[in-house]
Amino acid sequence: MSKIKSQVLKDIRDNGIKPTSKFYFVTRNYFFRLLFIVSVVVGAISFAAILQEMIIGSQFYKGTNLFEAPTLFVQSIPFFWLLLLAIFTGSAWFNYKRTDEGERRDNGMIVLASILFSLLFGLLIFRIGLSEDLDIMMKTHLPAYRLTAEQRLERSANYLERKDLNEQAKKALLQRERLRTLCLNYGHQNCFGNNSNSSAEVKENLE
Amino acid sequence: MSSYIEEHIHLSDEEIMERLADMPDLYALIIDRYTDKLSRYITRISCMRADELEDILQEVFVKAYEKSASFNTSLSFNSWIYRVCHNITINYWKKNKRYDEGISFDVDTKGFIEQVTADNSTVETIMRDADARLVQDALMTIRTKYRSILVLRFFEEQDYQEISDVLKIPPGTVATHIHRAKKALAKEVRLLEQKHNT
Structure with a gap:
């Protein structure tokens, strides 16, 4: 018996080494597949939220010129959701690479496929209105999130530098008022600042 | 047994x-x-x-x-x-990275050179008359991923699918990796020749 063979067999015998159960490897494979799916779904939600925010922001586009529109477009991008989409695309790649079928796949193709799935599924979420529900829920329950959304709208309105509020800005502010009302109806007292004048101010401008 | x-x-x-x-x-x-x-x-x-x-x-x-x-x-x-x-x-x-100069390959390096240069004129020019010892030194100096793929292809005589399975790279990129590895090897041989001649 060769030296290596006798040493290996002795090692296996003396240390009681047994093959790891197949169940472990099968479970591990399914676990990473599941994480991949979860990552794609979160990516889809992020994309749907981006679409939702940009639809709100797009109200300022009407009547803008070619120079204003790109700046408004960039200002309306919710970078939080974009970052989340990027992170979960990376997570999808990481998890898929650890599956049996993914380990030999091209990295670029995996990233592209996960982005594509997220975009398609995100579009579906947006179309059925779930992104709007998510948007309202987050603006209702997360003051910091609501604040950043408001700041985005205000930046766009300020950029246009219209002394009189144009129709688009009015619509945006109307939505803000609608959200504030919803927020108060849920029993939150500090929505959009607990300032009863804010509602009056908006109404005055809308008249 | x-x-x-x-x-x-x-x-x-x-x-x-x-x-x-x-x-x-x-x-x-x-x-x-x-x-x-x-x-x-x-x-x-x-x-x-x-x-x-x-x-x-x-x-x-x-x-x-x-x-x-x-x-x-x-x-x-x-x-x-x-x-x-x-x-x-x-x-x-x-x-434990180090290269022990006392160790040499137990194979025909000339045969390896012939195979590596068979289909690439740039590499052939550089390596045609290269000293076998220089090629071995160059092989141990290039990046591990290049060395591995050259060894698998030209010493272990594995095909592209097998190399893809061993190194966990897409089958379509094996040829590209081999090409890059050959170029890296040729470049290293040239550097070592210049160093040797000075």
């Missing part, structure tokens, strides 16, 4: 792996079949000393035994065990 093992000597590697849970003694056949092959592979990609080589080889076979249930039947067993060996060797090499 026991008669029990002799009875099963006709089994393929894949069949032995399927029976390993119930008949662990059959693993001796796997060790017999792959000791020499893996020793040569380990030496070629890392130039280990004899004592280190034994340690690595032992670890490879023990690890392969432990992970035998993970053997994916869509791969050939040959590719699978080379992959286990490759990963363990590279990890060891990274931790």
